[in-house]
Amino acid sequence: MSKKIMANPRNAYGETLVKLGEKYPNLVVLDADLSKSTKTIMFAKKYPERFFEMGIAEANMISTAAGLASCGKIPFASTFAVFATGRVYDQIRIDLAYSQANVKIFATHGGISVGKDGASHQMIEDIALMRVLPNMTVLAPSDATQTGKIVELMATNKGPMYARIGRANAPIIYDKDYIESVELGKGMMVEDGSDVTIIACGTMVDPAIDARKTLLKQGINAQLIDMHTIKPLDEKLVIKCAKKTGAIITAEEHSIIGGLGGAIAETLAENSLPVRFRRMGIKDRFCESGEPKDLLEKYGLNEKHIVKNVKDLIDR
Amino acid sequence: MEHYDKKIIERLDLMAVNVRKHVIEMLYRAKSGHPGGSLSAVDMIVALYFAHMNHDSKNPNDPDRDRFILSKGHAVPALYAVLAESGYFSVDELKNLREINCMLQGHPVCSYVPGIEASTGSLGHGLSFANGVALAGKLDENEYNVYVMMGDGETDEGQVWEAAAAASHYKLDNLTAFIDRNFLQIDGNTEEVMRLESARDRWSSFGWHVTEIDGHNMKQILDALNETDNHKRQPSVIILNTVKGKGVSFMENNVDFHGVPPNEMEYNMAMEELDLIQKKLEG
Numbered sequence: 182m183s184k185k186i187m188a189n190p191r192n193a194y195g196e197t198l199v200k201l202g203e204k205y206p207n208l209v210v211l212d213a214d215l216s217k218s219t220k221t222i223m224f225a226k227k228y229p230e231r232f233f234e235m236g237i238a239e240a241n242m243i244s245t246a247a248g249l250a251s252c253g254k255i256p257f258a259s260t261f262a263v264f265a266t267g268r269v270y271d272q273i274r275i276d277l278a279y280s281q282a283n284v285k286i287f288a289t290h291g292g293i294s295v296g297k298d299g300a301s302h303q304m305i306e307d308i309a310l311m312r313v314l315p316n317m318t319v320l321a322p323s324d325a326t327q328t329g330k331i332v333e334l335m336a337t338n339k340g341p342m343y344a345r346i347g348r349a350n351a352p353i354i355y356d357k358d359y360i361e362s363v364e365l366g367k368g369m370m371v372e373d374g375s376d377v378t379i380i381a382c383g384t385m386v387d388p389a390i391d392a393r394k395t396l397l398k399q400g401i402n403a404q405l406i407d408m409h410t411i412k413p414l415d416e417k418l419v420i421k422c423a424k425k426t427g428a429i430i431t432a433e434e435h436s437i438i439g440g441l442g443g444a445i446a447e448t449l450a451e452n453s454l455p456v457r458f459r460r461m462g463i464k465d466r467f468c469e470s471g472e473p474k475d476l477l478e479k480y481g482l483n484e485k486h487i488v489k490n491v492k493d494l495i496d497r
Numbered sequence: 498m499e500h501y502d503k504k505i506i507e508r509l510d511l512m513a514v515n516v517r518k519h520v521i522e523m524l525y526r527a528k529s530g531h532p533g534g535s536l537s538a539v540d541m542i543v544a545l546y547f548a549h550m551n552h553d554s555k556n557p558n559d560p561d562r563d564r565f566i567l568s569k570g571h572a573v574p575a576l577y578a579v580l581a582e583s584g585y586f587s588v589d590e591l592k593n594l595r596e597i598n599c600m601l602q603g604h605p606v607c608s609y610v611p612g613i614e615a616s617t618g619s620l621g622h623g624l625s626f627a628n629g630v631a632l633a634g635k636l637d638e639n640e641y642n643v644y645v646m647m648g649d650g651e652t653d654e655g656q657v658w659e660a661a662a663a664a665s666h667y668k669l670d671n672l673t674a675f676i677d678r679n680f681l682q683i684d685g686n687t688e689e690v691m692r693l694e695s696a697r698d699r700w701s702s703f704g705w706h707v708t709e710i711d712g713h714n715m716k717q718i719l720d721a722l723n724e725t726d727n728h729k730r731q732p733s734v735i736i737l738n739t740v741k742g743k744g745v746s747f748m749e750n751n752v753d754f755h756g757v758p759p760n761e762m763e764y765n766m767a768m769e770e771l772d773l774i775q776k777k778l779e780g
């Protein structure tokens with residue numbers, strides 16, 4: 182197996198903000214005392230007059246961003262996923278979603294691979310919380326390249342949006358040319374296949390690629406979709422995959438309730454598709470402190486677990 | 498001013514060094530965590546548990562106990578070390594900070610650890626929680642005291658000021674809050690990130706009794722605690738003038754050690770410095 186090239190999606194976020202800042206003079210950035218971690222500090226250094234340090238005051242940050250947007254600015258507001266969603270839910274609901282404000286929340290440190298800070302800092306409900314809000318677009322990019330492209334699309338498409346990435350370095354999955362085809366609301370076919378469809382988002386796309394290779398050696402030809410947009414969901418693609426492979430498994434670093442798996446379950450059920458189906462995610466519990474790789478093993482979110490779940494699903 | 502037995506102060510100062518050594522050891526082992534804010538909080542926590550609060554490690558759920566809530570949950574290594582040294586659990590357990598399948602989580606969880614009163618880590622909740630505990634004390638006509646420690650950056654949070662208003666509205670004189678005033682948060686100096694001065698005026702304008710002391714001076718700490726315990730009809734806040742990273746020279750006032758543990762060389766240097774302080778105190 183060729184060695185993977187790693188890059189941090191957070192850096193891709195910071196670098197893209199700097200690039201977009203030049204092109205769009207109305208792009209502004211807000212952060213809540215985490216600019217070194219979210220990488221908005223790159224933008225702060227380049228465009229100090231368009232960067233607003235809000236201190237540890239996330240609710241104030243979100244509503245302030247809405248005010249800026251009402252005057253034609255394109256605000257990106259960043260903090261960790263826990264503080265960017267649950268902490269400020271009503272501000273998002275009224276000032277962004279209800280008002281259709283052109284505010285982009287870009288959250289880092291999503292999921293349990295945050296690691297040792299523990300469950301208080303491991304956000305596994307954000308996709309569900311944001312998905313339930315009318316008007317909200319919900320995104321979970323999978324590698325640094327896709328993150329850059331998605332940040333660009335967030336800036337150039339109107340409306341309230343939420344994107345979350347993880348904390349860790351992640352293998353590069355896509356090359357620059359391929360990534361140009363990314364569209365909000367359109368799942369990406371990473372690998373074609375016929376026996377089962379794995380639909381993954383964010384940090385679970387890379388282990389799903391490895392799992393697919395392992396499965397192929399064992400005679401199972403899985404197709405793999407990178408569903409970077411959880412809302413609006415690419416229902417057409419989901420239905421097509423269900424009809425083609427008859428088996429779907431979802432994988433996300435998020436609760437199995439209300440996230441990517443929940444969204445796909447709804448689509449499958451409402452379209453009365455006779456499909457074998459399984460959700461992989463955190464099974465309705467808080468996790469704990471630990472090394473990311475140990476946590477992903479314990480809570481069932483790595484290549485090995487994907488392989489096992491796929492086999493269980495299609496043997497059934 | 499109270500007169501303390503010199504022995505008490507010496508004993509507390511020694512325990513504080515001991516706890517600082519635990520903190521460095523724990524963070525070094527865990528290869529993650531927050532040295533700066535843990536070290537700045539040590540002296541007050543040591544004074545509370547070893548010389549001031551009514552508590553019993555063998556009976557952590559005693560309804561009459563005084564309560565301490567660590568609102569700035571990232572400083573929990575200091576509290577874990579104090580709880581262990583007080584007998585709430587074994588000192589050996591400190592080795593497992595932040596390890597999978599272990600009790601001591603990166604941020605405090607009340608359902609896991611005896612002696613932890615509130616699950617914190619998301620900043621800004623603790624004062625409200627403490628208000629609830631203080632209100633319950635009044636309802637039950639129980640005499641316990643409630644203590645809560647916040648970071649100075651933490652007081653950026655709006656919820657802190659909602660709670661500040663409520664505590665004074667309900668005249669929660671069984672409540673004493675501490676602000677660990679080390680002038681640093683993550684993105685830099687508090688006055689550059691989001692100005693807090695005059696902290697004293699803010700709290701007093703919210704109806705609080707305000708005291709300001711050197712947060713590393715045991716005598717001043719004990720005096721202030723005795724004074725605020727007896728202050729009636731108002732909640733009290735003690736602004737602790739502290740040094741982030743206190744006790745380890747290269748961590749002191751160094752924002753880079755907010756959330757980064759010592760590497761091997763730094764660990765050795767830190768332990769050497771703390772050993773030296775310990776020797777000096779032992780005379």
Ligand SMILES: Cc1ncc(C[n+]2csc(CCOP(=O)(O)OP(=O)(O)O)c2C)c(N)n1
Nearest residue numbers: 214534618619620648649650651681682683
């Ligand atoms: C609601 C919330 N927002 C952001 C964070 C991330 N965070 C952890 S510590 C910290 C800085 C805290 O500064 P301060 O309160 O001054 O603590 P100290 O200097 O004592 O470490 C931040 C922003 C958090 N834990 N909770």
Ligand SMILES: [Mg+2]
Nearest residue numbers: 649650681682
């Ligand atoms: Mg501080």
